[in-house]
Amino acid sequence: MEKIILTGDRPTGRLHIGHYVGSLKRRVELQNSGEFDKIYIMIADVQALTDNFENPEKVRQNILEVALDYLSVGLDPAKSTLFIQSQVPQLTELTTYYMNLVSVSRVERNPTVKAEIQQKNFEKSIPVGFFTYPISQASDITAFKATLVPVGEDQLPMLEQCKEIVRRFNMIYGGEALVEPDIMLPENETCRRLPGTDGKAKMSKSIGNCIYLSDDAETVRKKVMDMYTDPTHIKVSDPGHVEGNAVFTYLDAFSKPEHFEKYLPEYENLDALKEHYTRGGLGDVKIKKFLNSILQEELEPIRARRKEYEKDIAGVYEILKKGSEEARRVAENTLQDVRNAMKINYF
Ligand code: ATP
Ligand code: MG
Incomplete structure (x- = not known):
């Protein structure tokens, strides 16, 4: 079986040293190890919109910031495919099919979602899109048939949810259209959930307790x-x-x-x-x-x-465009596998 990585970040702010030790550093090592057949790095703008839908401009600007952070830590577009989630509409269609395989109470039990709902003071006004983001994340992972997802500890429940969806899908529709991914957490336990400079919560762009990679x-x-x-x-x-x-x-x-x-x-x-x-x-x-x-x-x-990459912003967008085109082709293949398994390719 091919060894494939998918991972990514929400463009809700510049990336910080929590991302670095929790995920980015490892990604670069895995990229340079040459052990993987494909590496996909996704800027999750659709997911960022689920709790920033009133502020698409913030998301738009941070796509560039995150891309610059990626390139500056050493992710190399010649070795890793960098792409923007919203430019791969196939992911949305997959999400629609997967939504039928997950109950509302199952999502309600997701501890990361629970904590975020509290932190964002959503109370009763949780957007449906936000509530279901773990399902959309399962689409992102499975669309690329990822076998490995290197992320921080807050992503454990998301990976569990993804595995459940894969098992249910393959069981109900038969065959092995989808691949179950493994999570890869940092070996050093402190790096799995780095606290903020306030010493309280996890370092998080949404809280503002961060040391950013781009801070002078x-x-x-x-x-x-x-x-x-x-x-x-x-x-x-x-x-x-x-x-x-x-x-x-x-x-x-x-x-x-x-x-x-x-x-x-x-x-x-x-x-x-x-x-x-x-x-x-x-x-x-x-x-x-x-x-x-x-x-x-x-x-x-x-x-x-x-500083070097900031001199050529058009070049950075070109990298994302090329990556998104490739991602679209790969996700389209998986979508066809999924439709075939479900026997909903009618013509
Ligand atoms: P947001 O507040 O918008 O959710 P975030 O700072 O939590 O932003 P994400 O884009 O949600 O960042 O997370 C991207 C990746 O970075 C995930 O793999 C996540 O596990 C990891 N990560 C985020 N914060 C930390 C942290 N403080 N320590 C270790 N890993 C982290
Ligand atoms: Mg987060």
Whole structure:
């Protein structure tokens, strides 16, 4: 069987370091591993509209921002197909057929959807389109016969839902028109759901607690220096807590042994730093400066590449156009398989 990846992001804002450790970095590694037959990266504008339908301009602008973020982290259009969801109408038709295979109460049980409904204060006015986005996501995955979906932890329920749809479809209509995908979560658990700089919720564009890949060096530094740490750690000499301390969570996600050699040679590793903080006598400014150095080192080449691509916006749109044309051809094939399985190709 072919090894195929599908993954993507909603164009609701520029991409942040949560996306980077949760998904983007892995995508680039998988892309460059040469182990996959096809890699599809989708900018999910139809999904973004489900909770931004009053603001299509925001979605339109962020398609370009997300595309620039993709290219600047090293996704390469020669190796990965970058496309825009709305330019592949076949996905919508698949969604319509899949909707019959899922009950309302099944969607209601989806914990990510539940949390988002609360977070967005939808209460009783949940748009039907938003409510059913997990079904539309199953179309995106199955249209490309994806075998692997590298994403963050919030996507686990979506992958479960997708597998259920595939099983039901193949059972009801016979044959093996659709392929069951596997999820790939980051190995490092901290990277599966990076918290925001506020230390509370998941870092999320919709909440605004983000360090963006495109933030300039000074903005990153300010955000790091303002980060949530431990409210009981007031004086340097006070014992501190590393659990729930966003700076240490980010160090868990980003620090490598060589960072200690380079920036904090007096500590052997992260455990030693944590031990000192817990014992007392280590100030927040010192750990924040360390984190800032690490993040700047990681983000600098990304910022530099972005500047280059920003000089040729027409070229970026051309990449998306070509990718969308290819995606349309592939999705059309799957749609025909689906219709054949359902025996609704009448003529
Ligand atoms: P929105 O608030 O509009 O939903 P978002 O910041 O949650 O935006 P998405 O576009 O929904 O971003 O998510 C894209 C991908 O990034 C998914 O694979 C998701 O799991 C991953 N991801 C998003 N936020 C994080 C995070 N804080 N930590 C790890 N992975 C994340
Ligand atoms: Mg999200």
